[in-house]
Amino acid sequence: MKPLSTYIVPAQPGFYTVYDVEDIKKIEIGEPVIAWRIETHLRDANDEAFSSCFPLTADGEPGSNCIGVQNPDMTVTVFHDTTFRTLADFQADRYPKD
Numbered sequence: 001m002k003p004l005s006t007y008i009v010p011a012q013p014g015f016y017t018v019y020d021v022e023d024i025k026k027i028e029i030g031e032p033v034i035a036w037r038i039e040t041h042l043r044d045a046n047d048e049a050f051s052s053c054f055p056l057t058a059d060g061e062p063g064s065n066c067i068g069v070q071n072p073d074m075t076v077t078v079f080h081d082t083t084f085r086t087l088a089d090f091q092a093d094r095y096p097k098d
Contacts (some may be wrong), residue, residue, distance in 0.1 A: 003039040004049065008056070011035050014072030017055055017062045018087070025095040027087060029070055031057040 017030035033055040040051045055062060055069055068078040068090075076084045084090040 003041050005040045007038045009036050009038065011055070012072065015055065016070040017057060017066045018068040018070055018076055018078075018090075019063065019065050020067045020094065021065065027076075027091045027094055029087065030062060030066065031059065033069060034058055 011033045013032075015033035017033060019028050019030050021028055035056040037054045037056055038051055039054070040049055042048065043050050055066070068076055068081075070076050070087060071083075074086060076087050076090045078084070078090065084093065
């Protein structure tokens with residue numbers, strides 16, 4: 001679906017990509033977010049619009065295993081899910097120890 005509009009805005013310092021490395025069951029911090037791509041789409045025929053925000057790095061879009069961002073206050077926001085207080089909290093939730 002083609003977006004109605006796309007904007008690129010600079011990111012404030014302190015945002016980092018977060019990756020899920022499934023083969024070793026580890027959540028890792030990646031590269032800094034330098035900008036955000038904001039896309040607006042129509043949800044349905046009733047012209048209800050919604051927007052989504054995507055991180056961009058110096059290399060462009062992050063890899064497909066990027067599942068969120070670490071915020072400047074060290075919380076972790078997982079795309080389409082929730083926010084965790086710390087990376088360790090997210091790690092423990094995603095891959096609980098047996």
